[in-house]
Each structure stands twice: as structure tokens, then as C-alpha cells.
Amino acid sequence: MPGSRFTPWRRVACLWALALAALSAGAAEPLPDALRIAAVSRTGPSGKTLFSGSSALVAEQGWLAAELGKLGVKLQWVPVTTNSVAVQVNEAFANKSIDFAQYGDLPSIIANASGLRTQLVVPGGSMNNTYLVVPTGSTARSIKDLKGKRIALHRGRPWEFPFARLLAANGMKQSDVRILNLNPQAGAAALASGSADAFFTLSDAFLLEDKKVGKIIWSSKQAAQDWKMRAELWGDSAFLKRYPQLAQLVATAYVKAHQAVAGGKGREDYIQHEVAAGHARSLIEREMEGDTTAWSDRWAPVFTPALRAHYAAAASYAQQARLIGKPLDTSGLYAPQFVEQALAQLKLQNHWAQR
Template structure:
């Protein structure tokens, strides 16, 4: 298990090494542009996954930033401790951009992290509620008073709380075991808890091993309920370095346009499998609507309503003391010029509506 102390130390060392690499021989004193995203290590080298992986492989952003005197650095962060550590990085100005979840970002913004959403994701990320394979539970009501493994402060908490509220329940109606998803999945498999809430990676593994079955997921909910995982930037860096920030967002527009082509579907899923198994991803994304639309950044109405709910939930449950200003937090003004700079004008309809935001599959 990764301890917080070890994670802090490892993160600090990683940033220090990254800063040194930005000032290596032949480069001069380049200013670092650090992007955190989940990924994996291959032959001792970190490879980011998802759209960040496409950005890295295309190489366009690194080359363009170098022309402006910046050194692009991709950094990993284990999901088990990602949110709090990313928020610390934003506050301490050792991170410029990070691809992470909605609730941790709201918590960070409330605590003073100068966050701003710079590249929205229309796809959403599903959350799963599993019970043991032999459990008699047929609905959430059957789990009232039962033990549920749920990592507090992570995106799955807000999703599950929304589901519970829709069923006339609240988190206090359950015995919540606050553990990370890997530990929670193991607890369900070992009979230590009655249910588990988490992402597809752990849900798929439990199912594959015959140790759990899905009782509910956001696949059966309004699309607007799904957890959002997207690119956030440090607002002060964006204001002080508008050209560099514009290049970063344009690189994600380029990557999203590439990934949204039908002929690149399998290659993108393979890149995403650096974080989660390919089989799990295919199950998770099955029936999720038009492939191209998954990558559209023009979803501002859905973003505002989603984050307003997350902010309200976090405030009402005491996860945050101050509510972030929604208009500033979800300011996506960089998107349109970035799409134009990327040469992707007209690729996606410029509609502010979140695809299938109020339609149950």
C-alpha cells in the first residue's frame, strides 16, 4: 500500500527531477509546463494514458512550447492518492495542468488552489456499485445499514450520494468504510464489506473473478450524473503565460480530433488501457453514444449544472468550507480559440448542450 508520506516524498522528488530535466544541457533555463495524468510505466519510462497519451505521442505540444522557451513534462500520480497531491501541487505552484476528477478539483478550489477547467470531457466516467456475487440485495434500499467501501473525497462519493438521494437515502444510512478502490474491492472479495463503490477497473476485476456483481452504475442513470474527469489548469499560470496555455489546450483539441475519428478508435482505447485494462474500457464505453461526440469540448451547459451539484454536495456535507465561484471554476473560454488553433474548426457542433444529459439509456 502507498502511504501518504511516501507519496508526498515521491511526488516531490518527481517534480524536482522534472525541473532539473527542463534545464539540462542544450536547453537553457526553460520554464517547466508540468501536466499530471494517469498512466503506466513501460521499461522504466512513464507513459500517460488517454488524451494526454495522444498529446505526448503526437509531439506537437513539446515542440511548440520549446519554441516559446518552455519545457513540457508529463508526470504520473497514483489514483489512490491523486486528488489531494494534485491539489497541493496547484497550491504550491509545482503543477501547471492536471487531468483529474470533479470532486477533488472542487475540494482543491475551495481550499485555495487557483483552478480553472481548460479542456472539458463530454464522455463522463462511469461509477459502479457492486455487491458480492451471492448477495440477495436487489436495490440500494436492501443495503441500508450495510457496510459499503467508498473512498471519501473522491469523485465516486458525489456520484453515489446523488444516487442515494434519488432513492430517498443518504450516506449516513450506510456504514461507510473509507478506503481506496483497490482496498475496497479486496474488502468486498474477502467478505469484509457488503458493497463496493468505485471505477470500472476494480468493478471489472471483481466481476471477472466472480467476486462481485453490479447492482447499479451510472450507465443506468442520467448522463449528467456521471463523474467528470478533465483537464484543469492553474489560473495564475494561464494569466501570466497565455500563449503557452493556449498551446496546451490546442494540443488537447488536436488529440481529441484525432481520437474522435472512427479509424482511430482502437488505437485510442489501447492508449487509454495504460490506466485500465482494454477489456474493462470496452465494457465501460459500450452503448455510450456516438464516438465522435464523446470528445466534443462544447458542453458548457452540462458542465455548469454538474459542477453546481458537486459544489452544493461538498458544501452541504462539510467537505468544503467555501464554495468556489462557479463562473470562474468552469471558465472554458480557452476552448474555442484552441480548437481554431488546432485546425479543428467545425469538427464538432458548437452546441453548449451536454449530449444525452437528461436521457436515461
């Protein structure tokens, strides 16, 4: 055949190409100097930054920092403020200044719909209740009594989805009320001043009751577990793909923290951590009191069909509410392989199985 005399050369070239590809594939990916996790924080009386939730537990355990240190990688905690968690975290993911963040479901959906690529790494760890508060002197007894009224709600935050569900369960739409888009601090002030007829928020509702400026007329405690606000550990998709070894350490650290707090004296230890972070003990205890969700369930780091259905429904709501411009396929938002390996390593495959 014409050109057959060049076959050996082609064969040599092919072998060189395969060798180079093998060398390239076998080359170790240089590790970053630091691994950065964003977490909700507040400044303590002494000026020290205090973290809350799962991240505070991981930081105190010290296991993650030690394991990363063995690889020459520093663990860096990036504080974000309560009033603007979603904006700060999404901006940080966008400019690549963080690798992980523990924050809410709706902001995560908004981020991915806008073009960012993040994935849920460790579910569970925060399933806070939501509350509908009205002024102390209000005659309103339910959401139905607030038709046409002004309700303070911070749009785009994780508790907006439970609010939409509350409306729908009572045959109402958002157009049936006047939404005042205010952050929690401004919303509380609006309720106290009389410029809002109601306020939909988290456990800070109890502070308004303590100050005699508001009263709770509904909470998600008796609603389905899926109505609770979700805030979970998300990771930058490119980082997860590039540094799976580091991502596994992070996932394992959070699963270890969830295991510790879910059983034994974990509940009391958690309360003490939150008190140390500057939260009033009475507020934490009232948040837990009368909740129908088992304590262990709050910390289950498992990817269940219910979890996936939750995010699909939240994404559908986000488009309907015009928080995102187009449909979001949520099937790609999950990275369960890290939790699965962590559960296997820690011999916890059946720990939350019945949950």
C-alpha cells in the same frame, strides 16, 4: 492660480510616468524553462511510465512538445498514481510544482474551496461510468437493499458525487448506509474479504467479476450523462494569466487530441492506447458496451450550460457532505477563452455544436 508656474514640471513628470508604464507593459514576460502537466499513470512491465486518457494522446502526438520547444520551453509530464490522484494533484498545485492537471471535478472543487485558484481549461476527455458491486453471494439487487450496510467508497474522489445521486434517486441519504472511506485497492480487498457489503467504484468492478468475488448490480451507463465521473484539464489560474501564449498551446493540443479520438478510427485507437498503458482490452470494451452516451460526446471540449450546472451542483453537494466548509461560487472556475480560440484555429467551431 497659486502653483501654476509648476504646471510644466508636473506635465513632464506625468509624461515620464506614462512612458515608464508603457515600457513596463510592453516588456515581454520571461517564459518558464518547463511547462508541467500532471496526469494519471502507471508503471509498465519494463519500468516505463505509461499515461492514460487525453494526456497519453497529447504526449504521443508530439505537437505540444514541439511547439513549446520552439519557444525554449520543455514539456514535462508529472505522473500521479490512481489511488491518490486528488491528494497528489492538489498538493502539487499548492506548492506550484505543476501548471496543469487532468483530474476530477470534486477534487477540483475541494481545491478551490480551500484557497487554491485553478480553472477548467479543456472540458471532456473522460466520462467514466461508475458501478455498485456486491459480493458474489449477496442477495442485494439495488442500493435500497443495502440500507444500514457497509459500503466502501473513497471520499472526495470524483465518483462520490454520482454515488450521492444514486442514493438521492432512491430516496436515501448517506446516513442510511455505513461508508467505509477506502481507496479503490482497499475497497476491492474489503469486498473480497467480506468486511464490506458493497463497493462503489469505476471499471475495476469488472475485475472483481472476473475474479468471481463480486457482481455489478448497478452502473451509470443507463443514467443521465451528467451522472458520469468527470476528469478534465485544469490549469493554475496565475499561470493562465501570466502565460496565456503557453496556455493556448496546451488547450489547442488537447482539443486536437479530442478531435482525433472522437471520429473515424478514434475509438479503436483509444482502446489500443489504453491497452498499451496496461489496461485489459476486455475491461475497456465492457466499460464502453451498452453506454447510452455517444462516443463523440465524451470528447466534446465545450463549455455548455449543462457543464456549468454540473459543477454548481457538485459544489453544493461538497458543502452539504462537509467536504468543503463554505459555499463555493463556481462561476469563476472556467477559462473558456482558450478552447474557443483553439476551436477557431482548427476550424472546429461547429464540430460539436449540436452536442
